[in-house]
Amino acid sequence: MKMHTHAAIVAALLLSACASAPGRVDDPLEPMNRAMYAINKPIDDHVMRPIAQAYLDYVPALIRQGISNEFGNIDDFFSGINGLLQNKPEKAGDDFGRVLVNFWGLFGLVDIASDLGIPKGNEDFGQTFGYWGIPQGPYLFVPLWGPTTVRDGTGSLIRIWYGPVGYLPYVPLRNIIYGIGAVDLRANALGATSMIDEAALDPYTFVRRAYLQRREYMVYDGNPPPEKDD
Amino acid sequence: MNFPSFRFATALILAAVALPAFAQEAPDALVKRTSGEVLQVVRTDPKVAAGDKQRIREVIETMLLPNFDFDKMTALAMGRNWNKATPEQQKSLVEQFRTLLVRTYSGALSQYKDQSIDFKPMRADPAATEVVVRSEVVRPGQAAVQIDYGMTKTAAGWKAYDVIVGGVSLVTNYRDEFNEQIKSGGVDGLIKTLSDKNKGVSGKS
Numbered sequence: 001m002k003m004h005t006h007a008a009i010v011a012a013l014l015l016s017a018c019a020s021a022p023g024r025v026d027d028p029l030e031p032m033n034r035a036m037y038a039i040n041k042p043i044d045d046h047v048m049r050p051i052a053q054a055y056l057d058y059v060p061a062l063i064r065q066g067i068s069n070e071f072g073n074i075d076d077f078f079s080g081i082n083g084l085l086q087n088k089p090e091k092a093g094d095d096f097g098r099v100l101v102n103f104w105g106l107f108g109l110v111d112i113a114s115d116l117g118i119p120k121g122n123e124d125f126g127q128t129f130g131y132w133g134i135p136q137g138p139y140l141f142v143p144l145w146g147p148t149t150v151r152d153g154t155g156s157l158i159r160i161w162y163g164p165v166g167y168l169p170y171v172p173l174r175n176i177i178y179g180i181g182a183v184d185l186r187a188n189a190l191g192a193t194s195m196i197d198e199a200a201l202d203p204y205t206f207v208r209r210a211y212l213q214r215r216e217y218m219v220y221d222g223n224p225p226p227e228k229d230d
Numbered sequence: 231m232n233f234p235s236f237r238f239a240t241a242l243i244l245a246a247v248a249l250p251a252f253a254q255e256a257p258d259a260l261v262k263r264t265s266g267e268v269l270q271v272v273r274t275d276p277k278v279a280a281g282d283k284q285r286i287r288e289v290i291e292t293m294l295l296p297n298f299d300f301d302k303m304t305a306l307a308m309g310r311n312w313n314k315a316t317p318e319q320q321k322s323l324v325e326q327f328r329t330l331l332v333r334t335y336s337g338a339l340s341q342y343k344d345q346s347i348d349f350k351p352m353r354a355d356p357a358a359t360e361v362v363v364r365s366e367v368v369r370p371g372q373a374a375v376q377i378d379y380g381m382t383k384t385a386a387g388w389k390a391y392d393v394i395v396g397g398v399s400l401v402t403n404y405r406d407e408f409n410e411q412i413k414s415g416g417v418d419g420l421i422k423t424l425s426d427k428n429k430g431v432s433g434k435s
Contacts, residue, residue, distance in 0.1 A: 120373065191341055199334040201407045201423050209406040210398045217397020222376065224397065 026139055027208060033141040037204050040143040048144070049193075052186040066109040067184050072120075073099055073108040078159055082123035086131045091121040122218065125155030130219035139208055144182075147211035257381040257388040258352040260297060261363045265347055268293050272343055279343070286336045294335070299382055299389035300328045306391065307404040315417045323417075326424035327404075333428065345369045347377075359383040362394075 024030055055064070076098045083092030098113035098120065105112040114120070129151045130136070137150030148156065160166065165181075168174040200206035216224045255263070268289065272278055277285035304324045305312045315323060350364040363379045380392030380401075392401045411420040 122373070191338075195334065195338055198337045199330070201411060201427060205406050205410050206403060209403045213398045213402060214396060222397065 026136065026212060028138050029140065033139065034204055036141045036143050040141070040146075043143065044193075048182075048186050049190070052183055052190055055183050055187050056190065064184070064187070065111075066106075067180060068188065069102070069105075069111045070108050071181055071184060072111065073102055074164060075122075075124075076102075076113075076120060078125075078163075079121040079123040082125060082128045083121050085128045086123065088121075088123075091123065094118050095121040095123075124152075125158045126152030126215065127155075127219050129155060130215070136212065136215070139212065141204070141208075147207050149212075149215070152215060254383075254387055257354075257361050257379075257383075258349060258363045260388050261365065261379050261381070261390070262347075262349050264293065264297055265365070268339075269342065269345075269347070272339060278339070283336060286339055287332060290332055290335050290339065295328075295332070297388075297390055299384060299391045300324050302382055302389075302391040303327070303401060306401045307408055309405050309409065311408065311412050311417065319417050319421065322421050323424070326421060326428060329428045330424060331400075342367075361388075 027033065076095045080092045080095030080099070083089070083095055098118050099108075101113040101116065101118065102108045102111055126149075134151055136152070140148050140150065140153055142148055142153070145156075165174055165177050168177070196203055196206055196210075271289050271293070275285065275289070278289060301324055304320070304327045307327065308315065308323065312320070345367050348366045348368060350366065352361065352363060354361040359382065361381050363381055365377050365379075367375045367377055369375075375396050376394075377396075378394040379390045380394065380399075381388045382391050392399055394400070408420055411423050415422070
């Protein structure tokens with residue numbers, strides 16, 4: 001349910017993004033994004049955050065780790081594909097190797113590959129598009145999803161569309177897995193989001209700049225060209 | 231000249247040459263030593279572990295802050311707006327920005343208990359006055375996070391002026407925030423927003 005709602009919202013936003021209005025170069029849709037941010041805030045504060053916190057407080061670390069690792073296998077697989085799409089065979093080899101090695105770690109619950117020092121590629125479709133020279137396009141803030149852009153959001157849609165969970169024939173199970181995935185993601189981001197509350201003068205701007213910087217850094221595998229001062 | 235006094239003279243010369251080297255601790259050595267010392271306190275000090283805010287602030291004030299160049303940090307975050315601010319405004323901006331960062335770090339410090347830090351070899355021109363020290367924070371069961379420090383050489387040794395976490399530069403991030411505040415309320419508006427935030431008055435959110 002969750003991811004499909006995401007998908008629908010992202011799709012709607014992508015369409016509206018095509019009719020772009022003037023404004024900031026990287027955030028021409030700022031008024032709409034701010035409205036989305038305002039809608040998301042109470043939902044996050046009163047629903048997502050408490051659930052994620054309860055998950056951290058009551059689910060044993062070992063189980064949470066296993067769940068993160070299990071989703072990590074899917075990420076590694078797609079990272080491998082994107083490594084190939086970016087002509088980085090070594091990275092792709094590591095990622096596919098991780099999937100194979102971790103299969104022996106209780107079918108992916110234990111991340112043996114990291115213990116063996118096989119690095120995670122952390123590539124995704126958005127980065128591949130960036131590598132191909134496609135610009136970010138307008139920034140988007142999507143409720144229940146968070147910051148993205150037209151380019152990265154398109155990448156996420158492709159990823160969800162082809163993700164293995166979508167192929168599960170039994171819909172309730174599929175939805176439970178999507179739900180757990182969402183809680184896992186939110187729980188892993190709790191530290192960062194509480195830091196933003198402390199640090200930001202305007203959390204909307206803070207999140208936007210942090211997201212765009214982070215993605216730029218990832219597209220360039222940690223060596224982005226220097227930012228121009230203004 | 232007899233042998234022992236020759237040795238003594240040599241030692242003196244060596245000491246004279248070595249002393250400035252001690253005073254100017256290399257930037258990577260400085261970051262490594264400081265973060266090691268802070269981690270040690272975070273791990274062993276029972277007051278820090280219990281979340282004693284005053285003690286945490288004390289640790290940050292005495293161990294971390296002396297290694298930061300807040301003037302440069304604030305000027306960079308202000309960008310072209312820095313020169314539009316009067317010296318008094320600049321002074322209060324530095325003061326408020328510093329307080330904000332201490333607050334932010336205080337909240338986050340106890341999260342660093344279980345982490346270890348790897349430092350990467352630094353390739354820098356010995357004559358450089360600005361370098362980046364690269365480190366990687368490893369937390370059990372989580373993806374490693376790159377933390378880089380932009381360092382500048384001052385008369386009082388190397389000081390950090392930017393912290394870049396996973397590619398997100400603190401200075402760049404605040405430049406957008408400062409710009410926005412200045413656009414809507416001028417430099418005084420920014421100072422007010424910062425001081426409200428520091429007093430715990432919830433601002434725009």
